[in-house]
Amino acid sequence: MPQQSAAAGVPAAPTAPLRVGILGTGGVAHLHARALGLIDGVELVAAADPTESNLAAFSGTYGVPSRFPGLDEMLAAQPLDVLHICTPPGGHAAQTAAGFGAGAHVVVEKPAALSLAQLDTMLDAGRAAERGLAVVFQQRSGSAAAHVKALLDSGAFGRTLSALCHTHWHRTAEYFAVPWRGTWATEGGGTTLSHGSHQIDLLAYLLGEWSAVHATMWRLERDVETEDLSHASLVFASGAVASVVSTVLAPRESSLLRIDTENATIELEHLYGHGHAHWRITPAPHVDESTAASWRLPAHEVPSGHDALFADIYSSLLAGHGMPDIAGNPARALEIVTGMYASAREGRWVAREDLADPALRGGLAAPVIEARAAVHAAAPST
Ligand SMILES: NC(=O)c1ccc[n+]([C@@H]2O[C@H](COP(=O)([O-])OP(=O)(O)OC[C@H]3O[C@@H](n4cnc5c(N)ncnc54)[C@H](O)[C@@H]3O)[C@@H](O)[C@H]2O)c1
CATH class of the missing domain: 3.30.360.10 (Dihydrodipicolinate Reductase; domain 2)
Incomplete structure (x- = not known):
């Protein structure tokens, strides 16, 4: 777990690998496990999922040592530095709050929640626990x-x-x-x-x-x-x-x-x-060549994706700085x-x-327009 340094309020860089748990081991969890496997100083120590077939296949593929049927069991069994939430969105709010309650930072898949009210509770829980929330918007x-x-x-x-x-x-x-x-x-x-x-x-x-x-x-x-x-x-x-x-x-x-x-x-x-x-x-016609040349993309290319996002997140967490700027504005x-x-x-x-x-x-639901019905209703009868 992150240590507090002598300077008040400044978390020290962790000296041991960050212990990560993944909740939900369906489709997108594989992108998480693969990306985590590329980062030094991070250990995928646990996974949880009530769907046994997904959990077994996932844990076998990535050599995850501890498997659990649910979040409560995983959090009770061992401390985590970071919880990755890869479940359907309806569970994200409660699962994030539980992760913060157990002292972990949380990396949650999009959409972060089913409503802004839910996201408010997640951000409040993070502030209370002094832990960071990143929503996976890898683009x-x-x-x-x-x-x-x-x-x-x-x-x-x-x-x-x-x-x-x-x-x-x-x-x-x-x-x-x-x-x-x-x-x-x-x-x-x-x-x-x-x-x-x-x-x-x-x-x-x-x-x-x-x-x-x-x-x-x-x-x-x-x-x-x-x-x-x-x-x-x-x-x-x-x-x-x-x-x-x-x-x-x-x-x-x-x-x-x-x-x-x-x-x-x-x-x-x-x-x-x-x-x-x-x-x-x-460039617009009025822009001179040297200005346009200064806009060229840099020589070193990092493609977007879970790998790049997690590399940025963990380089900041491993340096003891909390969530980086790229994880900012998770609600926007x-x-x-x-x-x-x-x-x-x-x-x-x-x-x-x-x-x-x-x-x-409180929620997102909107009536949708059934275009075919609308067009049929407007068409002259034959
Ligand atoms: N960032 C991206 O590019 C990207 C891509 C795909 C999906 N997603 C998001 O990831 C989330 C999951 O999508 P998916 O496609 O992996 O779904 P999925 O249905 O393939 O997998 C979800 C997994 O979560 C498990 N699960 C359900 N409830 C659980 C619970 N309470 N505790 C633990 N495990 C539970 C299920 O058993 C299943 O294994 C969604 O929010 C989705 O929008 C993001």
Whole structure:
């Protein structure tokens, strides 16, 4: 466990490997275990999952020494420095609070929670325990995002004017056959929350605070309660205006970000992760060559992903510094998505300040528009 140094309040760097436990050993947990295996000074000591087949396969693959049917058993059996939560989102809030209660930092998969109210309780529990929370939005990570963010923050690109943030993914009916997917109660939202939020998080990581959003939610094809397509206009505090589209109905999948500033167009087209080849920075005609050359991506490339995000998180934890800046603002993407659902529900612009209203913080559910039904209703009868 982290030690306190002689300097009051400054945690000392740990002298023993950080002991990590993983809760939930389904699909995404494998990305966690593989990424942890690449980091010196970290030991995956335990895993827990009530689904025995997943737990056995996972623990066997990664040589996890201790296995448990649930979180309580895992936390009671041994101290953990960091708890990774890879369970369906409905459990994240209580599991995070339990992890903090046991003295661990928590790395929780997106979406962090089913509502901002739940995320508030998680952040409060972290503050009370003096432990950090990181939400796994791995598209923030990697050398290209860091480079572009530094240039945007420095003002080199001038004022940001407009942006596109399009998540065109494809998820079949089988994907939604998993019981927790596709319902407001268990998944919390549809494609905006579960898929689009990755790109939304990256956009907001790059552009900073948002101020207002207007959205519509649609269900065109999948047999789900939630939306399979959403459209939104998102305004940032800087005045930049973004068009945000999220869908699971796109046969040619693509994740697209485009930011137009006074001095440059910055484009990213990738799918589930990005390296330097996915980014393009085009200077405006008035920008001189040497300035444009100074914007080139650095020679050393770190692709985005769980590996890069965890490398940053653990280099900070191992140095005794708590969660790094890249884990900052864990609530922002959920705030924006909450604003989108509230806007669709209430048919109006929702401002960031509106989210102080407990009625909006409490949940995400929004009525979706059944487009086919609407079109049929409008068509002249034959
Ligand atoms: N960051 C990413 O790119 C990414 C990718 C995929 C999934 N995810 C997120 O990761 C989370 C899990 O998704 P998944 O695809 O791995 O789901 P999954 O259904 O494949 O696996 C979930 C696992 O959690 C276990 N589980 C359920 N309740 C539990 C509990 N109370 N205690 C312990 N284990 C429990 C299940 O038995 C299962 O093994 C979701 O929040 C999802 O949105 C993130």
